Amino acid sequence: MSIRQLAVTVLVLCVTSMSLAADHTKDSLSTVKKNIKAKKAVLVDVRELREWNAGHIKGAKLVPLSKLAKTAGLKELLKTLPKDKILYAHCKSGGRCLAAADVLKKSGFTVRALKPGYVDLIRAGFPKAK
DSSP states (O other): OOOHHHHHHHHHHHHHHOOOOOOOOOHHHHHHHHHTTTSSSEEOOOOOHHHHHHHOBTTTEOHHHHHOOOOOTTHHHHTOOOOEEEEEOSSSSSHHHHHHHHHHHHHHHHEOOOOSSSSHHHHHHOBBBO
């Protein structure tokens, strides 16, 4: 495990061990798909770049938790996300997206953290990017 991975893991453990404002959404995956198709929502992948490069969902936006955890450049990163849409945050297994949802909510976004991870979303029929 690299130092960066360890730092992200420690951050996730610290944040998830505290009382979180974010919780996993009750929206079904079919609701998520409908909202994305209707352009009411955007899928936000909070995994790291190497995970994204190994495979990601078509149309998703990459916003790594490690970048959200830094104050430097955060404002610029957040400008890439729409404030007028629901952001469905996802990661590998549902943990990092809770921490990311807290940061994004504090920045004024409407965020819903997904418990299903990337592989679960692919299995549920979300299209994989080519």
